[in-house]
Amino acid sequence: MSQDERIRRWTLALGVEESESERSALSASDLRMAQALSALYGDGEDGGKKGSGGLGASAPRVARWLGDIREFFPTPVVQVIQKDAFERKGLRQMLLEPEFLATVEADVSLVADLVALRSVMPEKTKETAxxxxxxxxxxLMERLERRTGDAIRGALDRSRRTNRPRFADIDWPRTIRANLRHYQAEHGTIVPERMVGFLRQQRRIADLDEVVLCVDQSGSxxxxxxxxxxxxxxxxxxxVVATKLVCFDTAIVDLTEELADPVEVLFGVQLGGGTDINRAVAYCEERIERPAKSHLVLITDLYEGGDAAALLDRLARLVLSGVNVIVLLALTDSGRPSYDPALSAKVAALDIPVFACTPDEFPDLMGTALRREDIHSWAADRDIRLIRPDG
Structure with missing residues (x-):
């Protein structure tokens, strides 16, 4: 790296002062980048050094600032800077303005913000949201759908194979091994003459495993x-699986009937409020008809605002009846939860796996759960920290 480039980077990192020497080291584009960053991270009440302008409280000004940020940085960085702007400059109120909302770089955190603000949004903003x-x-569907489908396709009878499988049922490792003699060196590929796959097992609805996702919708x-x-x-x-979605705070919302439209599901969520985990688990317990075929995935930080003792009794009863109970303290990209350590340890003492999970890990988790394999071993193999009964 040249000395000039080193000076340029340090100048951008530390902020641009008013001296001519610092400004001369930067191009016009660099100065715009510096001003965009200084508006958020610089000193001063209005977010920047003299001449930086700051973000102010004007939606057009913020929209222009977001445009500059998107010009200079890739999308993941834009999302981080944008999140900082919402927190440091109190810009969340601007999400109620459709003109501003249309310019924002959208991610999961923004979706959560929009869901939380839904009740105070004007109708025209709701459409933009x-x-x-x-x-x-x-x-997200494009990213997660294929892996999830592959992982939980429990309708495949993997003990029986066919040489005429559907594409989704091809056993690729076995197919490749069976056709190695047909390797075409000039093309660097195998031409499979015989496909090996799984026979699809015809199952009645009454035979399907049931998965209940019981999700804490408190703000955290x-x-x-x-x-x-x-x-x-x-x-x-x-x-191949029957799925239910139940969201709760102190109230319970069963969104199972809305699952065909995930956008509608999110608009049915009511983020915020207190937490009554026991009441939500009781609701799910009443609707489990075949415990030995049921899987309850409770997604909560276990900060119980209801009856913790009753919750532990209920979870113990579900496990004893044959329900496969899993507690996820978070389902987030970071996989780093904030949770109640005391109650978590007591739940873990019931031989219920308690841990946090990332979205990329979740499909494999569900596949493991549907096969009734040991979740503790699955997590340990992936260096996922499980909550211990002794805390």
């Missing part, structure tokens, strides 16, 4: 709610 949410949902769980809703919609589209 729906478009923004739909865009993020479509991107906002991102987990978004991801859980997406996964519930994906799983509901698979004919």
């Amino acid at each position: 729906r478009i923004v949410i739909a865009k993020v949902v479509a991107e 769980m906002a991102t987990s709610v978004v991801y859980a809703s997406i996964f519930a919609a994906v799983m509901a589209s698979l004919p």
